Amino acid sequence: MAERSFLAEVEKLKLGAGEEFHGEGILAVTKALLQSGVSYVAGYQGAPISHLMDVLTDANDILSELGVHFEHSASEATATATLAASVNYPLRGAVTFKSTVGTNVASDALANLASGGVIGGAMIIVGEDYGEGSSIMQERSHAFAMKSQVWLLDPRPNLPSIVKAVETGFELSEASNTPVMLELRIRACHVHGQFATKDNVRPKFTLKDAIEHPKRDVNRIVLPPSSYLHEQEKVKDRWPAAVKFIQDHGINEFFAPTAQDFGIVMQGGLYNGVLRALEVLGLANAFGESKIPLYVLNVTYPLVDEEFKTFCTGKRGLLIVEEGQPDFIEQNIHAILRKADVATRVHGKEFLPMAGEYTGGVLLQGIRRFVELYAPESLGQGAVDAPAVPANALVTQAIADATAQVLPRPPSFCTGCPERPIFTAMKLIERELGPRHISCDIGCHLFSILPPFNIGATTMGYGLGWAGASAFNTPETEHRTMAIMGDGGFWHNGLTSGVGNAVFNQTDNVLLVVDNGYSAATGGQDVLSSKAINPIRSTNNPIEKAVKGVGVDWVKTVTHTYSLDQMRGALREALTTPVKGPKVIVAQSECMLNRQRRVKPQIKQRIQQGERVVREKFGIDPDTCTGDHSCIRLSGCPSLSIKTNPDPLRTDPVAAVDDSCVGCGLCGEVAHAAVLCPSFYRAEIINNPSGWDQFKEKIRTWVIGRLQNRIERRLAGITATV
Numbered sequence: 001m002a003e004r005s006f007l008a009e010v011e012k013l014k015l016g017a018g019e020e021f022h023g024e025g026i027l028a029v030t031k032a033l034l035q036s037g038v039s040y041v042a043g044y045q046g047a048p049i050s051h052l053m054d055v056l057t058d059a060n061d062i063l064s065e066l067g068v069h070f071e072h073s074a075s076e077a078t079a080t081a082t083l084a085a086s087v088n089y090p091l092r093g094a095v096t097f098k099s100t101v102g103t104n105v106a107s108d109a110l111a112n113l114a115s116g117g118v119i120g121g122a123m124i125i126v127g128e129d130y131g132e133g134s135s136i137m138q139e140r141s142h143a144f145a146m147k148s149q150v151w152l153l154d155p156r157p158n159l160p161s162i163v164k165a166v167e168t169g170f171e172l173s174e175a176s177n178t179p180v181m182l183e184l185r186i187r188a189c190h191v192h193g194q195f196a197t198k199d200n201v202r203p204k205f206t207l208k209d210a211i212e213h214p215k216r217d218v219n220r221i222v223l224p225p226s227s228y229l230h231e232q233e234k235v236k237d238r239w240p241a242a243v244k245f246i247q248d249h250g251i252n253e254f255f256a257p258t259a260q261d262f263g264i265v266m267q268g269g270l271y272n273g274v275l276r277a278l279e280v281l282g283l284a285n286a287f288g289e290s291k292i293p294l295y296v297l298n299v300t301y302p303l304v305d306e307e308f309k310t311f312c313t314g315k316r317g318l319l320i321v322e323e324g325q326p327d328f329i330e331q332n333i334h335a336i337l338r339k340a341d342v343a344t345r346v347h348g349k350e351f352l353p354m355a356g357e358y359t360g361g362v363l364l365q366g367i368r369r370f371v372e373l374y375a376p377e378s379l380g381q382g383a384v385d386a387p388a389v390p391a392n393a394l395v396t397q398a399i400a401d402a403t404a405q406v407l408p409r410p411p412s413f414c415t416g417c418p419e420r421p422i423f424t425a426m427k428l429i430e431r432e433l434g435p436r437h438i439s440c441d442i443g444c445h446l447f448s449i450l451p452p453f454n455i456g457a458t459t460m461g462y463g464l465g466w467a468g469a470s471a472f473n474t475p476e477t478e479h480r481t482m483a484i485m486g487d488g489g490f491w492h493n494g495l496t497s498g499v500g501n502a503v504f505n506q507t508d509n510v511l512l513v514v515d516n517g518y519s520a521a522t523g524g525q526d527v528l529s530s531k532a533i534n535p536i537r538s539t540n541n542p543i544e545k546a547v548k549g550v551g552v553d554w555v556k557t558v559t560h561t562y563s564l565d566q567m568r569g570a571l572r573e574a575l576t577t578p579v580k581g582p583k584v585i586v587a588q589s590e591c592m593l594n595r596q597r598r599v600k601p602q603i604k605q606r607i608q609q610g611e612r613v614v615r616e617k618f619g620i621d622p623d624t625c626t627g628d629h630s631c632i633r634l635s636g637c638p639s640l641s642i643k644t645n646p647d648p649l650r651t652d653p654v655a656a657v658d659d660s661c662v663g664c665g666l667c668g669e670v671a672h673a674a675v676l677c678p679s680f681y682r683a684e685i686i687n688n689p690s691g692w693d694q695f696k697e698k699i700r701t702w703v704i705g706r707l708q709n710r711i712e713r714r715l716a717g718i719t720a721t722v
Contacts, residue, residue, distance in 0.1 A: 004523075006051070010059040015197040021159070022194045025184070026051045028159045029125065030059060032166035037201035039091040039120070040069040042082040044492075045522040046098025047135070048186035049127035053096065054523065060536055066202050072525070072537065075492050076102035080109035083179065086120035087113070087220050089210040092170050092203065099126035099183070100139040101442075101462065105493070107144065110179070114148040115230045116220040117177040117238065121170030124150070124181045127189060128269070130324055131357030138355070140324045145181050145301045149234050151242055152301040153182045156253070156271040159193035165298060168251055172299075176242040178234075183300075185269045239302060246299050252307060255294040261314060262374040263293030264367070265333070266321035270358055271296050274321055277363040281371065281379060291378070292371070300329060308336050312344040319370040320348035323358045347373075410450040415639045416596075416662035418561045418589030419445050419514055423453040424634045424666065425567035426482075433575055436481055437472055441465030441494070443486035443521045445514045452636040456484070463493025466502055466511045473507045480575050480583075481509045487543060488519035491528050495546055502582040503551040510574045510583045515543055516591040524594045531590070547584050554583040561589040562664055592662060613687040616663035620655050624679040627652030631667040631677060640667055655679070 006027070013031050015021055021031060029052060033041060041063070045053040056063070056070050063070050073079035079095040086093045097106065103126060113122065126141050145152035151172060155165035165182055173180040219226050246252065257263070266274050274294070278284035283291045295311045297303070312318055322329045330348040337344055352358065352366035371379055413420045422445075430436070440446055440456035441464065449456040460468040465485035472481045485494045490513050498511065517532070519525045526532055530539040544555050554577070556570045567587065574583045606613050622645065632640050632655060639661040642653040657667070667680065686693055 004051070004054065006055045006058040010055060010062060013059055013062050013200070016199045017197065019197050020194050021197045023192065024051075025157075025159060025162055025189050025191045025193075026055055028163055028193075028195065029166060029184070030055050031197065032163040033094055034062075034066060034068070034200040035163075035198045036121075036167050036170050037092055037203050038068055038094055038170075039203040039205075039207055040082065040085060040093045041095070042071050042073045042079045042093075043096035043125075044073050044076045044079050044098075044102060045519065045525050046102060047127060047129055047522070048189045049096050049098060049125065049184065050523040050525075051189070052125065052127075053525065057525075057536075066200055067206055067208075068203075069207055073097075076106040077109050080106040080113060080124065083109075083113055083118070083122040083124070085207070085210065086118040086122040087116055088215045088217055089120055090205045091120040091207065091210060092122075093120065094123040094125060096125040097127070098136075099128055099141040100130075100144070101136050102126065103141055103144045104461070107148075110144065110150065111148045112222050113179055114150050114234075115222045115227060117230070117233070118173060118179055119177065121173040122179040123166070123169050123173060124179060126181055126183055128183045128185045130185075132359070133186065133357075138324070141181060141183055142301065142324075142328050143326075146328065149178065149238070150301075151176070151178055151180045151299065153180060153251075153298060154268040154300045155182070155188070155298050156268045156296060157185065157188035157191050158272075159191070160195045161268070161298070162188060163195050165251075168249055171249075172242060172245050172251075175245040176238045178238045178242060183269065187272075188269060242302060243304050246302075246304055247306065251298050252304065253294075253296040253298060254311065255288070255296070256290045257293045257295070257311060259291055259293050260375065260378075262317040262319075262370075263295060263311065263315055264319045264321060264370075265295045265297065265308075265311070265329075267300050267323065267329070268296050268298040270321050270323060270363075273358060273360055273363045274367065276360060277367045280364055281368055283371065283378060297329070303329070303332050303336065305336050305340070308333060309340050309342060312337060312342050315344050317345045317347060317370070317374050319351060319367065320346060321352065321358065321363070321366075322348060324356075325349075325354045327354070412447050412450065412636050412638065413444065414593045415637055415660050416592035416664040416666075417444070418516055418587075418592060418664075419448075420635060420637065421561050421564055421664075421666045422512070422514060422567055422587050423448040423455055425564050425571055426455055427453060427634060428564070428568055429571045429575070433572070434479075436479060436575075437469065439465050439469035439481065439483040441468075441483070441485045441489045443489055443514070444516075445484055445486055448484070452633050461493070463489035463491075463495075464497055465489065465494065466498030466509075469509060470501060470505065470507065473505060473509065475508075482575075483509065483511045485511060485513050486521070487513060487515045487517070487527055487529050488521065490543060490546075495550065499547055499552060499582070499584070500550045506580075507582050508580050510585065512571075512585045512587060513543055513547075515586050515588045516594075517588075518591050518594050520591040520594065524591065524597070543586050544584075547586070552582050552584050554579050554581060555586065556584075557586040557588060559588050561587045562666055564666075592664070596662065607687045610688050612690055612693070615685045615687075617657070617661045617683050617685060618663060618665065618667065619657050619681050619683055621679050621681060622646045622654045622656075625654040626679070627654055629655055631655055631680075635667045637667055 009027055012021055012023055041056055043053055060070055076097040079097055082095055083093050085091050128141055129136055153165045153169050155161040169180045169182055275284055278290055320330045327349055334346055351369050438456050440459040442462040458468050466483040469481045469483045517530050519527050526534045526537055526539055528541040529543050544557050547555055558566050558570050561567055570585050574585055603613055639658050641656050643656045645654050
């Protein structure tokens with residue numbers, strides 16, 4: 001079950017020649033793949049291209065009709081290795097994953113693929129997760145393109161440019177026998193627009209043809225002496241072929257190239273931001289007509305020397321708009337112009353920051369300073385002053401303004417998340433058995449490093465939770481370390497790199513696998529161990545069975561993580577058992593977010609059909625609450641908050657539960673270590689009540705009313721006496 005369904009939108013993929021597509025960038029990419037005659041598509045979900053995988057899943061029937069094979073890959077390395085089908089056969093293939101963590105994982109396969117080269121077009125669509133909204137290390141895909149010599153496309157973020165980049169990307173790959181990487185920033189993935197569609201193309205050479213007529217070319221395999229020849233081929237044949245194709249097809253774009261004797265060069269993905277900054281400064285209009293010469297690099301690697309010479313000849317200065325560091329493009333341009341003896345001055349990082357996302361404010365300041373150097377008179381009428389304060393100061397002020405209106409709260413688990421009680425139990429065990437080193441992993445469970453849990457020392461990568469604690473394996477102490485891993489990370493990399501490694505090296509430590517039934521952090525996609533029945537994938541493969549299969553003897557499965565008694569018991573046993581060797585706890589409960597997505601429509605339908613439906617929620621009696629707030633300290637649930645104490649004699653605020661509560665009950669349990677706090681009550685909300693329900697409600701209302709009147713009479717008597 002993915003984060004959202006595209007079943008309605010994928011019908012647009014059937015549009016043919018002469019029609020117009022209206023929709024989102026991710027759908028446009030899929031349509032472009034089908035128009036390009038792709039034979040197979042694979043990938044691994046992750047921001048900002050998770051929805052591309054979801055679209056492909058929902059469009060599987062359309063893909064099948066065209067003879068296109070689609071699969072969810074076990075990892076980014078698996079996805080990239082899938083492109084091996086294009087090495088010996090004229091098959092067009094595309095894979096997708098998140099960068100740069102995905103390109104890190106895929107690096108080995110990417111290097112081998114690029115070394116031997118391809119016959120069919122091979123495209124890697126990477127979601128560039130760089131900038132202030134990113135959740136990963138701040139690196140760029142550019143280094144991987146340079147390292148392995150893969151051509152890097154960075155199209156302008158509008159639908160016609162993105163579709164053209166996909167279509168010409170396959171042609172570029174085939175013309176130069178080199179894989180192509182298409183970089184999409186998050187805004188490009190979700191930009192809306194329209195473009196004129198073409199007919200979908202069924203591959204002329206099919207997977208069936210390749211299977212039934214196998215070919216091999218030993219010279220394409222990376223072994224000496226072929227590997228040495230590959231390097232020469234890259235430089236002497238493939239690179240010149242790519243440059244010629246880029247020039248002949250005008251993939252890079254020029255706007256107003258002779259308007260001034262200075263200009264701006266930019267990555268294609270930054271075009272919208274640059275144009276908006278020029279518009280604000282009065283140097284462009286909303287229709288893209290610029291008064292400043294612009295050179296848009298829809299291909300950021302390789303650069304085309306002749307295009308730079310043509311653009312820079314006669315220009316005094318050049319501003320390079322290249323987001324992030326190192327400044328690969330800027331350094332390359334310096335070399336190109338110096339070798340050509342072109343005297344144009346090159347500016348870049350002295351006007352724009354070396355690190356950090358190039359937001360609208362950042363671009364506005366940098367471009368203004370550049371224009372002031374060469375043509376200050378052009379910033380007259382119509383220009384808007386750029387803020388005088390640094391961009392980081394603007395961000396700091398914006399955060400301060402927001403904080404004054406919104407109470408700060410660290411990122412945390414969703415309301416009712418089954419992972420929260422796991423870490424609550426770990427905190428309780430920590431009180432009992434003392435603190436210990438805990439190695440974290442990538443996934444929703446990484447929120448445990450933040451308040452209120454404050455658990456975890458390091459995280460080394462997806463599925464590397466236990467590997468991150470592998471050095472802590474010594475017989476000199478009985479104090480065991482712990483590692484955490486999600487079910488997504490387990491199947492991605494953890495089974496071999498973590499569990500297999502621990503078995504082989506006879507570790508005596510503990511792994512806790514959080515099995516919430518989905519790859520929840522990437523949008524709720526199914527994994528091998530998901531309980532859901534998936535019509536096109538194999539699910540219901542138990543983690544416990546896989547762990548035992550690689551040699552772990554001590555395995556415990558907790559099937560209801562909301563039971564703190566069960567969770568604490570399993571943790572205590574794992575950390576204190578005299579049994580030596582690797583120990584694994586599998587903590588199972590369905591992801592609450594996916595559960596609500598699944599259950600809410602069912603409940604709504606039952607209510608509309610007139611069925612009796614009972615839902616549970618929790619509340620807190622403000623008169624009973626002591627203001628201890630242990631329910632919040634050991635839970636941190638977003639539905640838990642505080643409010644003013646109704647008793648004027650007590651100043652401590654009391655706890656409160658808002659309407660987002662899903663009735664998991666954890667907050668009440670943790671208040672007294674697995675005993676429901678007396679201030680909590682469980683309420684039943686009944687839709688379409690029966691006659692018996694209505695009768696009971698009348699009796700309860702009458703009894704409660706009588707008791708309340710009695711209390712009010714007593715209070716009135718006390719007041720009168722005083």
